[in-house]
Amino acid sequence: KHHGAYVTNLNNLTKDTDLASKSLEEVIKVAAADLPAKQGIFNNAAQVWNHTFFWNCLKKGGGGKPGAKLLAKIEADLGGFDKFKEDFKAAAVGQFGSGWAWLVLDGGKLKITKTANADLPLAHGQKALLTVDVWDHAYY
Known part of the structure; x- marks a missing residue:
């Protein structure tokens, strides 16, 4: 639920921008270098990355x-x-x-x-x- 909202928000925030074609890591780095102007992009991109990384750390x-x-x-x-x-x-x-x-x-x-x-x-x-x-x- 939260992850899906972060993905949707990030897609909406980057739609029709130069960030739309960049990797998630690139979006994070660009946004992090331009805070607070890109705070919304950073927060959503970082949370997509954080949650995905967290789930990939888990192993049955x-x-x-x-x-x-x-x-x-x-x-x-x-x-x-x-x-x-x-x-x-x-x-x-x-x-x-x-x-x-x-x-x-x-x-x-x-x-x-x-x-x-x-x-x-x-x-x-x-x-x-x-x-x-x-x-x-x-x-x-």
Whole structure:
């Protein structure tokens, strides 16, 4: 329901503009560089991206430790898998209001971060690897 509204709003906001032919990531970057003028476009585009990415992070029977390469990176950058889980949960629980908790790659290092509302790592030059939705509507 929410995702569909974001898609419809984004399509309406970009219809007959140069943004209509751009990828979702390009739309986000262009809008992020022109805030607050393109706030509506940014919010809707970012929420389409955020929700799609979140759903792609989910896997039936998923959970547990990641593959060896990512696990080694987590151990090196974040102090181990158990510490990562603890810190990731703390970021999610500690997000005041609506938003997202993220595992990102930033300058070659893994980091745990959180964003409010529609904000996302892409707008800050980071690569998202994992997210959890902490919007209240995600759980009803």
